[in-house]
Amino acid sequence: NAGVTQTPKFRVLKTGQSMTLLCAQDMNHEYMYWYRQDPGMGLRLIHYSVGEGTTAKGEVPDGYNVSRLKKQNFLLGLESAAPSQTSVYFCASGNKHNEQFFGPGTRLTVL
Amino acid sequence: TQLLEQSPQFLSIQEGENLTVYCNSSSVFSSLQWYRQEPGEGPVLLVTVVTGGEVKKLKRLTFQFGDARKDSSLHITAAQPGDTGLYLCAGDSGGSNYKLTFGKGTLLTVNP
Numbered sequence: 001n002a003g004v005t006q007t008p009k010f011r012v013l014k015t016g017q018s019m020t021l022l023c024a025q026d027m028n029h030e031y032m033y034w035y036r037q038d039p040g041m042g043l044r045l046i047h048y049s050v051g052e053g054t055t056a057k058g059e060v061p062d063g064y065n066v067s068r069l070k071k072q073n074f075l076l077g078l079e080s081a082a083p084s085q086t087s088v089y090f091c092a093s094g095n096k097h098n099e100q101f102f103g104p105g106t107r108l109t110v111l
Numbered sequence: 112t113q114l115l116e117q118s119p120q121f122l123s124i125q126e127g128e129n130l131t132v133y134c135n136s137s138s139v140f141s142s143l144q145w146y147r148q149e150p151g152e153g154p155v156l157l158v159t160v161v162t163g164g165e166v167k168k169l170k171r172l173t174f175q176f177g178d179a180r181k182d183s184s185l186h187i188t189a190a191q192p193g194d195t196g197l198y199l200c201a202g203d204s205g206g207s208n209y210k211l212t213f214g215k216g217t218l219l220t221v222n223p
Contacts, residue, residue, distance in 0.1 A: 042215035098203045102153030
């Protein structure tokens with residue numbers, strides 16, 4: 001089992017460009033999450049999903065959109081990237097005990 | 112808003128020393144989880160504690176959940192360089208809340 005995978009691992013964008021981060025899990029988990037991690041700020045929840053076809057806002061949703069068309073995939077979109085979105089992005093999936101399993105992260109730089 | 116405060120924020124020790132890190136809140140949690148994150152990697156779940164007063168051991172790591180389920184501690188005996196990493200605690204408030212409350216972490220460096 002691969003667990004949680006994220007693509008790409010690294011990306012550099014120019015301000016105003018758009019991109020999509022892909023997360024996939026093979027554990028048949030209902031819940032999936034997108035976080036960003038910044039120095040001194042800890043993990044902050046961007047959006048999450050409690051099942052296929054559902055999404056909800058987390059703590060810092062502005063500037064991001066998500067989709068969960070298939071149970072195993074959770075996509076995070078940046079429509080118009082800003083330097084403030086430079087961060088490390090982690091996807092996680094959660095089991096019925098609310099234990100979360102994280103991917104390896106995507107390091108995004110917005111110039 | 113539930114908050115989890117972790118202390119200390121940074122800890123640098125020599126190999127073989129013992130240490131304890133803390134995770135405190137004014138809120139009650141139905142369970143609490145500890146994660147370790149190594150540089151360049153995602154957090155990895157170490158343990159989940161559910162019952163007030165519960166103690167769990169994972170080799171040289173001992174986790175305790177407070178009696179009131181508001182706090183937790185992680186004790187490492189005879190630390191090794193492989194223990195280096197960011198230790199995160201996360202609280203689950205239970206019910207239909209599918210989100211975790213994460214602390215900001217304790218960054219541990221174990222020097223050889």
